[in-house]
Amino acid sequence: MNLLKYIKKLLKYNNTVDKKGCPACHSPNVIGTSFSSLKNDYSGPYHDLKTLKIGRLVQCESCKTIWFVDNSKSKVDTVPQNRLQTVEDWNNKKLEIHPEHLKVLSEIGCTPLDHYGNLKEFISIPCKCILENGQIIENAIISIQSKPPVGLMYYNNDNFFFIDQVKSIEHSDLTLPLDIRIATTKSYEISMGYAPTVVIAPNNQMYITNWTTNFFYEDGFKGKEIKIPSDQQRQLQNGIDTKNKLKEIRIIADWTAELEKIFRLKGVSSEKM
């Protein structure tokens, strides 16, 4: 071992906080952490509970908390007891996107990642879904992901369906056009939790969205009618903050290399990604 490697190893050793058990042993409401933290900062022991179609479940032998570990080994999420059956259902289903639906989704286009790489574990395409039971969802996000509905996105939140529950997929009038969605992904956080983008409605009223925005419904105006204002229009008036942050309902589909190629690699991505 050369000297540099030895020093690095020494520094790593000194930085390691060898806490007993898992993160949940120390803070019971923890939702997730990085894989490296789980591995390096906590001593466990963990035992393998189940290998899933993607990733696996491990359990802390001390507090019995169950963790989902994905294949990329980047993040780990706790699996609450009331989500275990859902994870089992997700594992037993082949959540494929029907070729006919794929055509519509390609036309709509996926909303790219923002500058900060938030939500990089999801490929997200906003649309309208009609479920097999007749329910219509105007604010649906097809969510291509390599994990079950666990982690911060789904914590204590029944905001999802599986794609095999979907009968048809269409454009939603509430969805912002792709160029507007892309513009919102390029917004910078200018103050804590505030990353604004100015958009304009057909009555020339300017609105300000916050962070990446997929849907819009303000004062009767729907996403499809919204545009980016010209510099001249911007000078005439100030925008008003949008009042309605529309809840997004995620429709979970399995991540595949093919879908990644269609939506992420060939699709539009943010400049800095």
Ligand SMILES: [Zn+2]
């Ligand atoms: Zn534990």
